[in-house]
Amino acid sequence: MPKRKxxxxxxxLGPATSTKQILxxxxxxxxxxxxxxFSHANYDDVKEKIKIIRELSDTHNYTPSILADLQGPKLRVGVMKxxxxxxxxxxxxFVTGKPFEGTSEKVFMNYENFPRDxxxxxxILLDDGKLIFEVVSSNSKDTVTAKVIQGGPLKSKKGVNLPNTNISLPALTEKDINDAIFACQQEVDWIALSFVRHAQDLMELQDLIKEHSEHKIPIVAKIEKPEGVxxxxxxxxxxxxxxxxxxxxGVEIPAQEVPLIQKKLVLKAKTARIPVIIATQMMETMIDSLTPTRAxxxxxxxxxxxxxxxxxxxxETSVGKYPVQxxxxxxxxxxxxxxSELITVPQKPPHxxxxxxxxxxxxxxAATMANEIEAKAICTLTNSGYTAFQISAWRPDAHILVFTSNKRILSQLSLLWGVKAFFYDKFVSTDETVEDxxxxxxxxxxVQSGDMLINLAAMPITSKGMVNTLRVSQI
Structure with a gap:
């Protein structure tokens, strides 16, 4: 049997991944x-890419998820001369107000309340912390004067981080609201919100999704600020x-603290039974090189x-030379x-x-029993995808196969560890369905002949209620 990841x-997605062949x-x-x-997205281009991805899904039996990543309150300097x-x-x-071309004496800052905050x-950190400034004074109207602590090239439109400042920007900017509404119209599978600081930030996005989408679109909270941690x-x-x-x-928090924060956040997600994504600089060298570094x-x-x-x-895939490799x-x-035996999962049953x-x-x-009896697969019928989240979080050795008649969640579940989802809509009787x-x-x-399987279902099968049955069968 082939080894499946x-x-x-x-x-x-980006300029490097714009053709159907590459996708x-x-x-x-x-x-x-x-x-x-959405920091760099053009709506027409996004529509076109989504259309291609869905066509590929239909013709080649793939079910990739589409994740819309909102920019959030990203602070940036303006264009340089x-x-x-x-x-x-x-x-x-640093001057707010009307945009202008920056020089070594003054630069435009896209954040209106900057002088007040x-x-x-x-x-003030710029370009992922490559440049460091210290605030000397602020006239609280439109100008902040700062001293250069660590110099270097000052480039156009680079991101700004304020590790010690409490910023008064909303989590959803006007751009994010428009982007989120557009994402709802495109029926994306997940929406990610950048710079999440408080639970309130997520509630605002939930309300927006409810208003503009017939279906629930799950939200990924991006943790990139100390308040988020x-x-x-x-x-x-x-x-x-x-x-x-x-x-x-890694800019807002000393870089050496990030590895332990990564471990802490992964553990929090697993305990909460929600998926967790590790992002940024994973294979950065492969933007230009065919070989990644050992690190x-x-x-x-x-x-x-x-x-x-x-x-x-x-x-690596949006602008890199080797998106497939x-x-x-x-x-x-x-x-x-x-x-590896070194991978551990917190094994506390729900209480x-x-x-x-x-x-x-x-x-x-189901997950613990599958490991005990060496079942090769756990097959679950679901209408909401809830059981897929739950089983995946326990990281069983068995394949997690999810069967659903709800086409909306087929691609949504592609983000979850170990989950493979299939369309299935013949709900006759429990016995027939399980055999099917x-x-x-x-x-x-x-699975092959002689293998053990675990089946989860809601009985009676036609009511599509909550899972209440666990059954062991053999091929």
Whole structure:
């Protein structure tokens, strides 16, 4: 039986991945989720890419997820006039208001409240922390004067981070609101919100989705600010997935603290039974080179061993020279470490008696029992996808095969570790249905004669209620 990877790959769309041929090759190489980065997206272009991805899904039996990633309150400087270099000890003014071309004396800042929010002595980091400034004074109207602490080339439209400042920007900017409405209209599978600081940020996006989408679109909270890490327990209660966005996180928080924060966030997500994506600089060298560094290979392997549901590529697939090869390389790394004994899963059975306690309990026991009896697959029938989230979180050795008549969740579940979803709409009787899906599992090469399977279903099968039955069968 071919070795199948369980950890999913998220690939960012961009100029390097604009043809149907490349997208098909990426799917063949192991992509499970396509990410649309709304920091650099053009609506017509996005529509076209989504159309191609859905056509490929229909003709080649793939079910990739589409993840719309909102920019969030990203602070940026304006356009520069030519090549500008600032040196240590120089003074520079950051000016809000009407955009203008920047010089080494003054640059435009896209954040209206900047002069009111920053205080003397606070740090301004630019271009992922390559440039460091310290606030000297602020006239609280439109200008902040700062001293250069670490100089270098000052480039156009680079991101700004304020690690010590409490910024007053809303989590959903006007651009994000428009982008989210557009994403709802395109019926994307997931929406990611950048710079999540509080649970309230997620509630605002939930309300917006409810208003503009007939279906629930799950939300991924991107953790990239210290407040997001501090408020993680509340955030986890209001999101459907987490992303450890190490780019901005490593600028806002000392870089050496990020590895442990990554481990902490993965553990929080697994305990909450929601998927977690590790993102940024995973195979950065492969933007221009066919070979990743040993450290990058190690990073991907460690993320898999931490128990991430998915690992994400950004520039490697959006603007890189080798979008297909980078996925092939990543797939090889994932497959080689996934079976390791060193990977541990918190094995505490569910104890909080919510209205879904029975379903949670059945999923937990299905995963542990599958390991005990060495079942090759856990087959679950679902209408909402809930059981897929639950079983996936326990990381069983068995294949997790999900059968659903709800086409909306087919691609949504592609983000979850180990989950493979299939369309199935013949709900006659429990016995017939179980036989039917076991046959499908065998035909698709997940199980063979003599293998044990675990089937989860809601009885009576026609009512499509909550899972209440666990059954062991043999091929």
């Amino acid at each position: 369980r950890t999913k790959i998220v690939a960012t 098909k090759k990426m799917l063949d190489a192991g992509v499970n989720v396509f990410r649309i980065n 030519g090549d500008i270099i600032v040196n240590k000890g120089d003074t520079i003014n 920053v205080k003397k002595g606070e740090r 501090e408020n993680i327990d509340k955030i986890v209660a209001y999101c459907d997935g987490l992303m450890v966005a190490r780019g901005d996180l 990058e290979v190690n990073d991907v392997a460690n993320s898999v061993m931490d128990g991430a549901d998915a690992v994400m590529l950004s520039g 980078v996925i092939e390389t990543m797939s090889k790394v994932i497959k080689s470490v996934e079976k 909080i008696r919510t209205n879904r306690f029975i379903t949670k309990s059945i999923c937990y026991h 899906i076991n046959k499908m599992a065998e035909e698709r090469g997940f």
